Amino acid sequence: MGSVTQEAQLLGNVRRVAVIGAGISGVASAAHLLRHGLDVALFERSSIAGGVWHYDPRAANEPPYPNEHPPAPSKIDASGNESLPRRDNNFGEASFDEVSVVHAPPGPCYVGLRNNVPTSLMRSTLLDWPEGTKDFVSQDHLERYIQRLAGHTGAQEKTLYDTSVESVYKTPGSPHWTVHTRTLSRHEGMGKSSFEFVERTWQFDAVVVASGHYHEPRVPNIPGLLNLKQRFPDRVMHSKRYRTPNIFQDKNVFIIGAGVSSLDIARESQITAKHIYQSSRGGKFDLPRPYCLPARSESRHEGNTDDLLDDDSPIPFEVVLEDGTRLHDVDRIVLGTGYISSYPFLGALQDPSIPLEKADDRIIITSDGCVTHNLHKDIFYTADPTLAFVGVPYHISTFSLFDFQGEVVARVFSGRATLPTETAMRREYGLRREKMSVEDSSKEFHSLWGKETEYIDEMLGWVNRDAALLGHEPMKGVDNRWRSNRAEFAKKMKEIRRWPPVAEDEKVPL
Numbered sequence: 001m002g003s004v005t006q007e008a009q010l011l012g013n014v015r016r017v018a019v020i021g022a023g024i025s026g027v028a029s030a031a032h033l034l035r036h037g038l039d040v041a042l043f044e045r046s047s048i049a050g051g052v053w054h055y056d057p058r059a060a061n062e063p064p065y066p067n068e069h070p071p072a073p074s075k076i077d078a079s080g081n082e083s084l085p086r087r088d089n090n091f092g093e094a095s096f097d098e099v100s101v102v103h104a105p106p107g108p109c110y111v112g113l114r115n116n117v118p119t120s121l122m123r124s125t126l127l128d129w130p131e132g133t134k135d136f137v138s139q140d141h142l143e144r145y146i147q148r149l150a151g152h153t154g155a156q157e158k159t160l161y162d163t164s165v166e167s168v169y170k171t172p173g174s175p176h177w178t179v180h181t182r183t184l185s186r187h188e189g190m191g192k193s194s195f196e197f198v199e200r201t202w203q204f205d206a207v208v209v210a211s212g213h214y215h216e217p218r219v220p221n222i223p224g225l226l227n228l229k230q231r232f233p234d235r236v237m238h239s240k241r242y243r244t245p246n247i248f249q250d251k252n253v254f255i256i257g258a259g260v261s262s263l264d265i266a267r268e269s270q271i272t273a274k275h276i277y278q279s280s281r282g283g284k285f286d287l288p289r290p291y292c293l294p295a296r297s298e299s300r301h302e303g304n305t306d307d308l309l310d311d312d313s314p315i316p317f318e319v320v321l322e323d324g325t326r327l328h329d330v331d332r333i334v335l336g337t338g339y340i341s342s343y344p345f346l347g348a349l350q351d352p353s354i355p356l357e358k359a360d361d362r363i364i365i366t367s368d369g370c371v372t373h374n375l376h377k378d379i380f381y382t383a384d385p386t387l388a389f390v391g392v393p394y395h396i397s398t399f400s401l402f403d404f405q406g407e408v409v410a411r412v413f414s415g416r417a418t419l420p421t422e423t424a425m426r427r428e429y430g431l432r433r434e435k436m437s438v439e440d441s442s443k444e445f446h447s448l449w450g451k452e453t454e455y456i457d458e459m460l461g462w463v464n465r466d467a468a469l470l471g472h473e474p475m476k477g478v479d480n481r482w483r484s485n486r487a488e489f490a491k492k493m494k495e496i497r498r499w500p501p502v503a504e505d506e507k508v509p510l
């Protein structure tokens with residue numbers, strides 16, 4: 001057995017780890033941490049594992065209009081402690097459902113949601129799909145897969161449900177992370193039901209943030225939109241609230257954005273809606289479709305909105321697109337404008353008053369809500385790698401990659417793999433940031449489009465070099481079957497997306 005060099009840091013004192021979120025990232029991370037002998041507490045604010053893939057017929061409350069930046073952090077007091085964003089236990093007349101929707105907002109899953117990456121590429125190394133599973137399945141199969149993974153690996157027993165992580169911080173000089181949680185508990189008795197919040201404070205050696213990044217809807221500041229929302233709240237909504245196409249029966253629907261949410265809603269609603277308009281501003285990752293409009297959208301107020309409308313009238317607004325197209329007959333508007341990355345429990349490490357380009361070497365979330373700053377390999381917080389993130393990259397086969405990241409975290413936290421020194425991690429990250437300002441936009445910073453296997457192989461090389469040096473079993477990572485399926489899927493995607501995107505003159509106008 002060899003030893004690590006001075007160029008590396010070995011995290012030798014991690015025993016107790018908090019994992020935030022029981023979606024695929026959190027469940028897979030907890031499973032690998034347990035397998036590597038660490039003590040785990042997995043916190044999940046909802047009552048069930050599955051994250052994005054759990055269907056809840058209730059929808060989250062609408063966000064503020066507009067909503068372009070992550071929410072403000074909790075405050076730090078004079079002694080350097082985060083002050084808990086305390087909420088009282090007086091619910092007034094609110095029902096349990098109203099309280100629980102705020103405590104654990106339902107996700108974006110709709111009835112017709114299916115995976116768009118084959119199941120053969122969406123799996124943990126710790127659990128195979130049942131024999132005969134099709135490539136593309138409905139959302140409940142993916143949800144059950146995550147729940148089976150939790151049961152099979154022991155992660156389920158370590159999960160505290162209905163428990164939201166409210167705050168995570170390290171007091172200067174302390175080796176431990178302090179985690180504040182808030183559990184919503186319901187009591188039944190004497191024919192009455194009541195509920196209360198139970199607050200707890202915990203200490204951990206390390207924290208894995210696996211809370212996902214499709215929670216905070218992005219609502220652009222389009223002229224006229226706020227006015228429209230205020231006057232006709234039920235006719236404008238973010239895609240996160242979409243559940244079934246029935247709500248668009250015989251309506252003209254205008255969907256803003258050309259990501260997968262917009263396309264899925266457009267595709268499903270074609271059965272019920274009278275007509276669907278979709279706008280695209282020609283983003284690099286937009287999916288080209290014949291009915292995509294070529295320019296950025298703009299919604300503008302026109303006409304007398306003080307007149308009350310009966311439910312069948314179109315909204316008395318005109319939608320004006322930058323290419324000059326004017327739509328007069330819109331009944332419903334859906335904002336398929338994506339999400340803001342946000343970790344509000346990180347306190348001062350999330351600061352919406354700091355613009356992206358002013359990010360220092362400490363901040364994690366800035367005003368853009370696109371980049372998760374200062375992470376080594378999109379995982380380890382460079383300033384203190386006992387804080388790790390699983391699930392940050394985009395444009396990947398999520399389950400497999402997040403499972404891979406979870407195992408890397410478990411190896412580093414259990415002392416089976418080293419990290420470069422803080423200086424070396426900062427240098428590498430700095431070079432990546434410099435490159436971003438020249439050729440990437442903030443939205444692309446975490447995209448591993450076409451680079452997923454390269455990312456995996458580079459990390460496998462590093463982890464297995466250390467495993468050999470320190471006398472541990474090598475990490476297998478993804479297998480050859482996954483690699484060949486991945487290559488085949490990438491080829492298909494290129495054809496579907498006709499990458500790079502279609503030229504303007506190839507698009508079919510409305």
Ligand SMILES: Cc1cc2nc3c(=O)[nH]c(=O)nc-3n(C[C@H](O)[C@H](O)[C@H](O)COP(=O)(O)OP(=O)(O)OC[C@H]3O[C@@H](n4cnc5c(N)ncnc54)[C@H](O)[C@@H]3O)c2cc1C
Pocket residue numbers: 020021022023024025026043044045046050051052053104108109113114115116117122163164165166210211212213214261345390391396397398399402
């Ligand atoms: C509509 C939609 C469809 C998608 N389809 C695909 C697809 O087909 N293929 C694909 O590969 N990817 C797809 N994705 C990407 C998807 O995000 C990943 O597949 C994956 O499910 C992400 O898992 P996660 O565990 O990182 O996050 P999530 O699934 O979001 O799980 C995070 C969990 O953390 C919990 N949580 C959040 N904050 C807190 C807190 N403060 N305290 C406690 N718990 C908290 C949440 O309740 C949630 O359960 C889709 C995403 C969306 C939004």
Ligand SMILES: NC(=O)c1ccc[n+]([C@@H]2O[C@H](COP(=O)([O-])OP(=O)(O)OC[C@H]3O[C@@H](n4cnc5c(N)ncnc54)[C@H](OP(=O)(O)O)[C@@H]3O)[C@@H](O)[C@H]2O)c1
Pocket residue numbers: 113114115116117214220221239256257258259260261262264280281282283284285286296297336337338339395443
């Ligand atoms: N399994 C499935 O079938 C499925 C279904 C739904 C979602 N998903 C996944 O869920 C994730 C989120 O997808 P999403 O579609 O909700 O979000 P998204 O991919 O971020 O797409 C958002 C869209 O809105 C546009 N947009 C943003 N701000 C705008 C503005 N101010 N004006 C006009 N257009 C604006 C974006 O254009 P720009 O690119 O120019 O910013 C983009 O076209 C993705 O990972 C996706 O793959 C998967």
